[in-house]
Amino acid sequence: MYPSSRLSVAPMLDWTDRHCRYFHRKLSTQTLLYTEMVTTGAIIHGKGDFLAYNQEEHPLALQLGGSNPQDLARCAKLAQERGYDEVNLNVGCPSDRVQNGRFGACLMGEPQLVADCVAAMRDVVDIPVTVKTRIGIDDQDSYEFLTDFVSTVSEKGGCEQFTIHARKAWLSGLSPKENREIPPLDYPRAYQIKKDFPHLMVAVNGGVKTLDETLEHLQHLDGVMIGREAYQNPYILAEVDQKVFGLNTPIKKRKQIVEEMLPYIEQQLAKGAYLGHITRHMLGLFHNMPGARQWRRHISENAHKPGAGIEVVTAALAKIPADLDV
Numbered sequence: 503m504y505p506s507s508r509l510s511v512a513p514m515l516d517w518t519d520r521h522c523r524y525f526h527r528k529l530s531t532q533t534l535l536y537t538e539m540v541t542t543g544a545i546i547h548g549k550g551d552f553l554a555y556n557q558e559e560h561p562l563a564l565q566l567g568g569s570n571p572q573d574l575a576r577c578a579k580l581a582q583e584r585g586y587d588e589v590n591l592n593v594g595c596p597s598d599r600v601q602n603g604r605f606g607a608c609l610m611g612e613p614q615l616v617a618d619c620v621a622a623m624r625d626v627v628d629i630p631v632t633v634k635t636r637i638g639i640d641d642q643d644s645y646e647f648l649t650d651f652v653s654t655v656s657e658k659g660g661c662e663q664f665t666i667h668a669r670k671a672w673l674s675g676l677s678p679k680e681n682r683e684i685p686p687l688d689y690p691r692a693y694q695i696k697k698d699f700p701h702l703m704v705a706v707n708g709g710v711k712t713l714d715e716t717l718e719h720l721q722h723l724d725g726v727m728i729g730r731e732a733y734q735n736p737y738i739l740a741e742v743d744q745k746v747f748g749l750n751t752p753i754k755k756r757k758q759i760v761e762e763m764l765p766y767i768e769q770q771l772a773k774g775a776y777l778g779h780i781t782r783h784m785l786g787l788f789h790n791m792p793g794a795r796q797w798r799r800h801i802s803e804n805a806h807k808p809g810a811g812i813e814v815v816t817a818a819l820a821k822i823p824a825d826l827d828v
């Protein structure tokens with residue numbers, strides 16, 4: 503297992519783009535970062551470079567969406583060539599769009615196909631090939647269903663590492679957003695998988711909001727993946743290097759993170775990036791701090807204006823009380 507899997511930031515479409523990951527990396531040097539899901543179709547047939555990233559983002563995992571073993575193998579190989587540290591297959595997304603393409607959570611119902619996909623990818627790369635899955639789909643929510651999935655994908659496909667979003671997926675009737683709150687989480691199922699498959703690396707995902715909760719899960723499992731909390735309250739990542747990975751480095755202040763983002767922002771603007779595309783990921787940095795609303799508001803009202811540059815960010819930073827050492 504890649505050591506960084508002890509803690510990761512979840513793949514989140516439209517959220518964990520390269521600007522977001524660069525920002526998260528400023529908060530934690532060790533946390534494993536996932537890309538948004540990229541479909542094999544986009545990589546193989548799309549225009550544009552869907553695998554581009556900044557070297558600073560390592561350790562970095564590419565999440566793929568797809569169910570054709572040859573296509574997945576081709577994309578995994580490209581990912582390895584481009585220097586990604588891991589390739590992950592999405593077996594967790596319940597959206598209709600994804601089901602039509604026959605990938606995402608509906609693949610839990612086809613464990614042999616998932617095993618074939620993993621085996622095809624493992625044949626052509628040396629980096630870890632991992633699977634992100636749910637604990638069940640629709641009425642198929644027994645523990646046996648989950649163990650059958652894990653045993654098929656690990657024994658026949660060779661997958662050694664699973665991240666389990668500890669909530670079953672509803673393939674119809676709920677939006678993906680609703681399906682991130684309902685039905686309830688069932689962490690003991692993920693713990694049980696680790697007990698029954700001790701040779702596998704198992705990480706849990708879903709609803710984790712604090713590092714104390716993270717450390718509690720790590721008593722039972724190999725890893726924890728945090729999604730929405732890491733995005734909406736990114737400063738949670740600031741103490742991960744010390745508390746989860748045991749490093750002895752100083753914990754950075756929020757203001758320092760902003761300062762460290764400025765050269766990157768300038769460099770990206772010079773390449774034609776749009777300020778709002780970078781700063782939107784930073785809005786939650788001062789979550790619950792005095793001045794947080796003014797910080798957000800200044801960025802939200804100004805970052806989209808033509809020609810907006812780093813002065814918008816420094817002016818927003820000035821809204822945080824100067825004597826506040828955060």
Ligand SMILES: Cc1cc2nc3c(=O)[nH]c(=O)nc-3n(C[C@H](O)[C@H](O)[C@H](O)COP(=O)(O)O)c2cc1C
Binds near residue numbers: 667682
């Ligand atoms: C905006 C958004 C986009 C998401 N996109 C993906 C995705 O591309 N691939 C994936 O496997 N899961 C995706 N998810 C699900 C998350 O990876 C994660 O499993 C889920 O949010 C539960 O974790 P959390 O409670 O820590 O947020 C997405 C979640 C959100 C909020």
